Amino acid sequence: MTGVTLNQAIKRYGDVQVIHGIDLQIEDGEFCVFVGPSGCGKSTLLRMIAGLEETSDGKIAIGTRDVTRMDPSERGVAMVFQTYALYPHMSVEENMGFGLKMNGVPKGEIKEKVQKASDILKLDQYLDRKPKALSGGQRQRVAIGRAIVRGPEVFLFDEPLSNLDAELRVEMRVEIARLHKEIGATMIYVTHDQVEAMTLADKIVVLRLGNIEQVGAPLELYRDPDNKFVAGFIGSPAMNFLAGTVAEGGIEVPGLGRTVAVEANLPAAGTSVIVGIRPEHIEVQMGQGALKAELSEALGGVSYLHLDTPTGERIIVEERGDERANEGDTVDISFETRRVYVFDAKTEQRIR
Template identity: 55%
Template sequence: MARLELEKIVKRFGNVVTIPGIDLTIEDKEFVVFVGPSGCGKSTLLRLIAGLEEASDGELRIDGERVNELDPAERGLAMVFQSYALYPHMSVYQNIAFGLEMAKLPNAEIDAKVRTVAATIQLDHLLDRKPKQLSGGQRQRVAIGRAIVRNPKAFLFDEPLSNLDAALRLQMRVEIARLHKELGATTIYVTHDQVEAMTLADKIVVLNGGRIEQVGSPMELYARPKNLFVAQFMGSPTMNILKGKAAGAEIALDNGNSIALPQASRIANGESVHLGVRPEHLVPTDGPAILSGDVMVVEQLGARSLVHLKTEGEGLTTVEVDAEHPIRVGERLALTAAVERCHLFNQSGDAVRAA
């Protein structure tokens, strides 16, 4: 497999700079997910690695070898696209075998490789079928099988599950995770879906405006976001953000409430700040609260419910509660959160942590 190094990678389209300079190392056998909103540069970065786009500046190395000048076919990488890109007139067998036939491998070797891969992706009983006879999930597995059979140095996935419904996306996430564990392959996966990122990745790269905001494990990004952008992007439903000002060891919230935080003393008095609390960390209270509001909507999700409140000065706030906790539309709730569950961001949006 492969270790990939990106050093000061820049991409310009004319006078427009889409990737202003990225440094990133992807270790051998890692499953790395590029995540971010539409237009953040994640697919462009993947295409630069694949060789489908030429870097304007910087150096890309695979196992220590500079590959900037190498064509895509010479880099030893395999890419799986959002569209399955299967040949409709060919069978599953022929689609998987096509790359090997182009490489002019012996027929016996091609047959052995195709049947081994088909068994791995659990399509060995469908080898004679055409793509139109397959479900969306099965077509995506054929596309993945076509990549696996080449035994590449690394797999590149460009939003491969976007065309599938929710149930199939879940099934394919499990399949991709299983294949990664079984093959031990270096994998780079692009998605705008942070749930996919959280469930699949060893390491997540959060991109925004062509720049890396933070790199880390899923739980590191969830529990210790580097800034306000990462805090709000990672997690579903998104983190609640309350505005306020630093006041000694406390935060005086714009809604009239306050909360004592150790890290508040690291910010100048009067400076604007943002207090972040995830929905599952807000709890109803009969005592001192950090916000209050009227219940507008209750989404019942089985074991848990999402409660959406209209709160003074904060707009809509989301709370995740046990479904057995009886909360009704129109009810007024006062909410608080444990100090260790609160995130503080300065006026620039950078996280402020206790010393």
């Protein structure tokens, strides 16, 4: 197994540049997730690694091999797509072994490799079935099995769970995480779902508009985001943001009607900043304050309380326990100083 290196990788479509000089090192055996909103370039970047999109400039290496201009079949990668792309007239076993058959691999070797992949993915009882007789999760396992039998150096996943319902998504997340531990292969996974990114990744690459915003371990990005975009994208529900102004003793936040103390090296008084607080770091004080509860989403063990501020900004609070606010209540909130993030209002970069 080998890692993947991107050096100033660029993608242009005519005069339009969509990937802007990406530098990235994915280690051998690492599970790396590309995450970001629609149109950020994550699937394009994955397809460049696969060779399905031509790299306009820069270099892509798999292990010690420069694969920038190599044909996809020569790169030693296998890709699992959002759509299963199974042959409907073939059985599961035939689908999984078809690529090897086309490459002239002996039947005995094909059968051995398909059986090994089937054992890993628990597909033994389905090998004689056609795709129409399988559930969505089973079809996706077959698609993954087809990739496994090829014995690639790198596995590429392009939003493989987006066509599944919520329960199957959770089930397949667990399957893919188990597969990575069992095989130990380098895996690169594209998703717009930050929950998938947080639960699967060794390393997350947050992309926006063809640029890398931040790279790091899941909890590193959650606890120490470099900018407002990463802070708002990583974590569910998203971080709350309130406009503020640097003042003596902290930051004056009109939405809260008070000055908030922070643990950051603040710029000069009068500077406009943005204060960030995660929903799970806020506590509600009942029967006081000037924040009106407009909506309470009760999900059982947790509720998400939506508060309107006097300035028209919205705050979401995560509530647990038996005592919870109701819609229409007027409340106040509190939070620890160390839980407050500060961002420059112009550049949106973190002020630490």
